[in-house]
Amino acid sequence: xxxxxxxxxxxxxxxxxxxxxKEPKKLKKITLQLTSIFLPLFFWSIICQLGIVSEMFLPxxxxxxxxxxxxxxxxxxxEDIFAxxxxxxxxxIFATILSVPLGIAMGxxxxxxxxCEPLIAMLRYMPAAAFSPLLIIYLGIEEAxxxxxxxxxxxxxxxxxxxxxxxxxxxELIETTLTLGGNTKDLLIKxxxxxSLPSIIDTLRINxxxxxxxxxxxxxIAAEVGIGKRIQLAQRFFRTDQIFxxxxxxxxxxxxxxxxxxFLLKYTCKxxx
Amino acid sequence: MKLDVHNISKHFGEGLNTKKAVEKIxxxxxxxxxxxxxxxxxxxxxxxxxxxxGLDNPTKGYVKVDGEFVKGPGLDxxxxxxxxxxxxxxxxxxxxxxxxxxNSFKLKEIKHRTSYLxxxxxxxxxxxxxxxxxxxxxxxxxxxxxxxATNPKILLLDEPFGxxxxxxxxxxxxxxYELWERTSVTVLLITHDIExxxxxxxxxxxxxPNPGRIIKEVNVELQKDDLNKLxxxxxxxxxxxxxxxxxxxxxx
Numbered sequence: 001x002x003x004x005x006x007x008x009x010x011x012x013x014x015x016x017x018x019x020x021x022k023e024p025k026k027l028k029k030i031t032l033q034l035t036s037i038f039l040p041l042f043f044w045s046i047i048c049q050l051g052i053v054s055e056m057f058l059p060x061x062x063x064x065x066x067x068x069x070x071x072x073x074x075x076x077x078x079e080d081i082f083a084x085x086x087x088x089x090x091x092x093i094f095a096t097i098l099s100v101p102l103g104i105a106m107g108x109x110x111x112x113x114x115x116c117e118p119l120i121a122m123l124r125y126m127p128a129a130a131f132s133p134l135l136i137i138y139l140g141i142e143e144a145x146x147x148x149x150x151x152x153x154x155x156x157x158x159x160x161x162x163x164x165x166x167x168x169x170x171x172e173l174i175e176t177t178l179t180l181g182g183n184t185k186d187l188l189i190k191x192x193x194x195x196s197l198p199s200i201i202d203t204l205r206i207n208x209x210x211x212x213x214x215x216x217x218x219x220x221i222a223a224e225v226g227i228g229k230r231i232q233l234a235q236r237f238f239r240t241d242q243i244f245x246x247x248x249x250x251x252x253x254x255x256x257x258x259x260x261x262x263f264l265l266k267y268t269c270k271x272x273x
Numbered sequence: 274m275k276l277d278v279h280n281i282s283k284h285f286g287e288g289l290n291t292k293k294a295v296e297k298i299x300x301x302x303x304x305x306x307x308x309x310x311x312x313x314x315x316x317x318x319x320x321x322x323x324x325x326x327g328l329d330n331p332t333k334g335y336v337k338v339d340g341e342f343v344k345g346p347g348l349d350x351x352x353x354x355x356x357x358x359x360x361x362x363x364x365x366x367x368x369x370x371x372x373x374x375x376n377s378f379k380l381k382e383i384k385h386r387t388s389y390l391x392x393x394x395x396x397x398x399x400x401x402x403x404x405x406x407x408x409x410x411x412x413x414x415x416x417x418x419x420x421x422a423t424n425p426k427i428l429l430l431d432e433p434f435g436x437x438x439x440x441x442x443x444x445x446x447x448x449x450y451e452l453w454e455r456t457s458v459t460v461l462l463i464t465h466d467i468e469x470x471x472x473x474x475x476x477x478x479x480x481x482p483n484p485g486r487i488i489k490e491v492n493v494e495l496q497k498d499d500l501n502k503l504x505x506x507x508x509x510x511x512x513x514x515x516x517x518x519x520x521x522x523x524x525x
Contacts, residue, residue: 172358178346180372271361
């Protein structure tokens with residue numbers, strides 16, 4: 001009787017690996033996180049070892065690693081990373097500078113929102129990539145059209161998401177500020193923007209992924225250097241190992257960006273996390 | 274100081290859908306007084322307080338402070354809400370000094386007043402804590418200190434203890450009473466709790482709902498040296514019973 005009771009308990013314990021809403025212990029968590037990366041890597045190596053797929057199509061992890069070292073050694077890799085991240089930051093920073101104040105103003109003033117929202121909602125559905133021919137006509141083939149493309153692809157989403165987060169500022173905080181003698185400027189900067197800061201940082205974290213996707217599109221059109229350009233060139237010479245290497249670099253940089261935003265959130269908004 | 278509420282009415286909506294929230298409310302309150310508005314939900318008591326604070330406009334009538342019409346929120350009227358009103362990114366001390374900073378008080382004065390008020394509300398040790406580290410009662414004490422910081426002529430309290438546990442509520446009432454005695458600030462309290470109003474205020478206005486209107490004024494003349502003893506006083510019980518009865522009959 002007792003033993004069957006115990007085994008029942010054990011079963012429920014073993015199921016707790018994925019139990020709902022329960023944070024796993026630190027060691028278990030790290031093991032799971034490492035599994036997430038190394039299990040696919042393991043299968044990838046096995047498939048290559050067994051020779052199921054031709055190495056032309058699926059290069060082995062080692063081949064990709066050497067290709068990465070090779071590109072790093074010749075300096076191409078860093079040139080590419082530098083060029084691509086520069087474009088992403090350029091476009092993204094312009095988009096942020098415009099969208100954060102605009103989103104806050106739209107969230108805070110319903111009339112201003114009524115003025116801007118229909119246009120932005122429509123522009124948002126025009127794919128940024130569809131603008132690139134026009135941007136080339138207007139701005140040439142240097143950096144300007146690439147940065148503009150990233151800007152266009154990010155700015156509207158940023159505006160609408162910042163606007164939404166501003167709507168969650170509790171009425172009590174706004175009214176308290178008014179009774180304490182605050183004016184509109186105090187309200188916008190010291191209360192509304194400050195209260196929304198955590199969700200604004202989160203919005204930026206989510207939307208920088210879009211910028212990062214678009215830089216590759218931008219480089220496919222006209223570029224000398226850049227990760228997207230390298231991938232296109234690699235395709236021409238059937239260098240799947242290089243394509244894989246560059247894709248992994250893309251994923252890694254994205255991951256680092258994401259983590260940086262998470263750290264920024266944690267350190268600037270301790271009260272919200 | 275004299276706050277005059279003159280014949281104010283507040284209607285929401287237009288035409289046939291007009292809802293009369295409050296109808297022809299008049300009363301006044303002078304320096305150092307502690308008065309309460311008591312009513313059930315729907316009696317428009319919060320609406321009245323919001324109009325006095327300048328957060329809502331009356332449909333008819335007006336509010337004057339020392340002869341000046343109230344046109345919007347102002348430093349002469351400090352307000353404390355029922356909950357969620359502390360700035361979560363500021364410590365208790367920073368919350369208290371927030372209003373003084375907005376109005377460019379001198380740095381030395383801000384520092385001095387903040388530590389004085391922290392002491393008045395008994396939270397010296399919690400000065401550097403964030404709102405989410407404070408209990409509900411402590412949060413309300415910070416909110417009261419913050420409202421007092423800018424030296425208002427009158428303190429408007431909108432069910433300040435309504436969201437607190439019963440046990441804490443009684444100690445907060447004692448706290449508020451002692452604060453009033455010590456700082457001689459003028460207080461207008463909104464509550465649905467007859468006992469709270471009787472224990473704290475000198476005068477109570479009883480409101481009837483739909484539309485909200487004053488149906489009775491009660492002068493409270495009880496010995497309030499010890500609030501715990503007061504609750505056992507037969508006169509207190511009698512008054513509480515009478516007034517509860519009035520409110521109960523209004524519900525029928």
